[in-house]
Amino acid sequence: MIKIQNKQDCCGCSACVQRCPKHCISMKEDEEGFLYPVVDETLCIDCGLCEKVCPIINRPEKLPVMKVLAVKNRNEEERMASSSGGVFIAFAKKVIEQNGVVFGAVFDGNWEVKHTYSETLDGVKPMMGSKYVQSRIGESFSQAERFLKEGRKVLFTGSPCQITALHNYLRKDYPNLLSVDFLCHGVPSPGVWRKYLEEMSSFSAFKAAGKNSVLSSSIKSVPVITGIEFRDKTLHGWKKYSFVVRGSAPKADKNTVLLSDIHYDNPYMKGFLADVYLRPSCYHCKCKNGVSHSDLTIADYWGINQLMPDFDDDKGVGLVLLNTDKGKAVFDTLDMEVRVSSLSDAQRFNGGFKEDVKMHPKHNLFFKRFVDYRNLAELIERTVHKSLYRIAKRKIKNIIKKVFVQLKH
Ligand SMILES: Cc1cc2nc3c(=O)[nH]c(=O)nc-3n(C[C@H](O)[C@H](O)[C@H](O)COP(=O)(O)OP(=O)(O)OC[C@H]3O[C@@H](n4cnc5c(N)ncnc54)[C@H](O)[C@@H]3O)c2cc1C
Ligand code: SF4
Ligand code: SF4
Ligand code: SF4
Structure with missing residues (x-):
């Protein structure tokens, strides 16, 4: 049974909640505003499934990056409406064209952030753009599993810990799943x-x-x-x-x-x-740099103005890490402006690779005062x-x- 001794050992992915056969785990918000699982022990049958899917307890081996690219979506309107190079929307369009389903983060009616899915381009558009708040995963993993089993193509986007959790939850490699994570600075409360x-x-x-x-x-x-x-x-x-x-x-x-x-x-x-109010797990991240087994990682290509000044028009250049053959095959079908780069260049300017983001020295004081x-x-x-x-x-x-x-x- 899941027992959180130390808050840094839970990234809030909700995989345990969705996998529990007795539905006896629920997510409750703590005083810092983050969700953590709480088990109703009277219903628990001690089957251990919650621990099996947990990305912190069961962390996959790191996979190396195959190729590093600087990328711009050729559709300038789409690039301007995206945070970086407009890579997400290019993948999403491809999957929707093939009658697929796209999962990503949107604002809900109260401007809070949650994961959802869409089978249409109109439904995908609200997923565009980074929302710097931890998204609530809800039932997204079980919904994705249902579509995958029906044979539908699924694009699932999320933070590296969400993608690690998705793969643990699914327990098998679906050829019709394309998983995309981003370089992650950490998620705010x-x-x-x-x-x-x-x-x-x-x-x-x-x-x-x-x-x-x-x-x-x-x-x-x-x-x-x-x-x-x-x-x-x-x-x-x-x-x-x-x-x-x-x-x-x-x-x-x-x-x-x-x-x-x-x-x-x-x-x-x-x-x-x-780094005042990131989730405790983000200060000791266990899911970055190849752990998630995502097919691709998307990010900002910070520093491109120094590395390839002629490629930078200040409208957004994306960094794409091709991690698997499947990711590369789909990427090759997109109509993008591409320059080949290297991991060492990409790492020079981007804090998203850092696994031990330093907690702000006044983090605890901030949360002591936060409530009142x-x-x-x-x-x-x-x-x-x-x-x-x-x-x-x-x-x-x-x-x-x-x-x-x-x-x-
Ligand atoms: C919390 C957070 C921290 C990040 N940290 C870094 C970093 O340190 N360095 C870096 O280079 N890039 C970072 N990124 C990624 C970057 O901001 C862009 O999202 C990425 O470059 C993709 O841009 P795009 O133009 O291709 O697509 P966009 O349209 O901008 O991307 C939108 C995609 O991001 C997903 N998304 C948006 N908000 C969330 C959320 N809260 N949780 C889960 N998924 C979400 C959407 O579902 C969609 O798939 C971070 C993103 C987030 C959400
Ligand atoms: S051990 Fe099994 S029944 Fe108990 S909380 Fe975990 S998944 Fe649910
Ligand atoms: S599965 Fe996710 S939510 Fe559940 S304990 Fe592990 S990290 Fe936390
Ligand atoms: S830094 Fe990102 S990937 Fe790591 S625990 Fe935090 S949200 Fe998850």
Whole structure:
């Protein structure tokens, strides 16, 4: 039976919940806002199936990467609507064309993030774009298994731990499954996101959002949110991506920009990127770098402006790691602009390869205050605030690092 002794040993994938034959495991949110399994021991028959599917207890061997590519979707509209190179939508279209089913993360009616599936292109579009919140997997693994057994093609996208869990759950290699994960910095707390949303939903909080926030002056009353993008490229480009909230309000257009922050100015993004409220398992990730056995890994090709400046137009370049023959075969059918690269180049600029992301020193203090603190944006600002001494120390460290890198090359 699943017993979580240490929170870092559960990535929240829900594979155990879906596999339990007695339906006696449920996911409950803890005080940091993450879901963990809780077993009703009175119903448990001690069959051990929950432990068998757990990606932390049963971790597959690492597989090496076959090929590393820099990629751009030739359809510029699709690339602009995606976070990176628009690789996900190209795969999704291919699978839908073949009467397949696509699984991915979407916002629900409350702007929280969940996994779902779609059999149509319209249903796939909301999956586009990174949502920097842990998604609730729900019943997705068992739904995918049903489609696979019917012989339908299935594209399943998710974090490396979700894909590791999917493969453990399925227990066999389905030729009609294409699994795609992404390089994963870590997932922020759904509870923190919910609180940030509550603050955003009141107009006064829009005003207090970030010191450089751009707010529509035409909005005079509480708006209804109609769209949220963590990675908008249309306002400041791909590298300076923005966190954008669109909405409607009386006497304003339906898609008025209510809030637009370059990522490093937005309080929620600042806390995420400073590793203040990632899931405990993300600080000791056991599923990255070949463990998930995904057919492909997709990511941002950060640093492409230095490595291949002529390929970078600031509209997004994707990094694609081809991990299996099946992944390569499907990728070869896509109409993409492709440059061959190397793992060492890709690793130089991308924190997503790191398995031991360092917990922010004020992580515990943040969560101690989180429940009662009335202004979350202010709490995040206070948590990530760096003294001048720390800023100077970091700058000197970076200069020394750069000099070393230049000497090496
Ligand atoms: C939490 C998180 C952390 C990431 N960290 C890094 C990183 O450190 N380095 C890096 O290079 N890239 C990272 N990425 C991946 C990157 O942001 C892009 O998602 C990826 O490059 C694919 O871009 P795209 O343009 O091909 O497609 P897009 O259309 O942008 O990709 C959307 C895909 O991502 C999936 N997705 C979106 N949000 C979630 C979520 N919360 N949980 C599970 N799946 C989700 C969707 O289902 C869909 O398959 C991260 C993504 C997420 C969600
Ligand atoms: S041991 Fe079996 S019955 Fe008990 S919780 Fe795990 S899967 Fe369910
Ligand atoms: S990692 Fe997944 S399978 Fe393992 S205990 Fe946590 S939710 Fe269950
Ligand atoms: S960092 Fe690791 S544990 Fe955290 S979401 Fe990503 S793959 Fe899962």
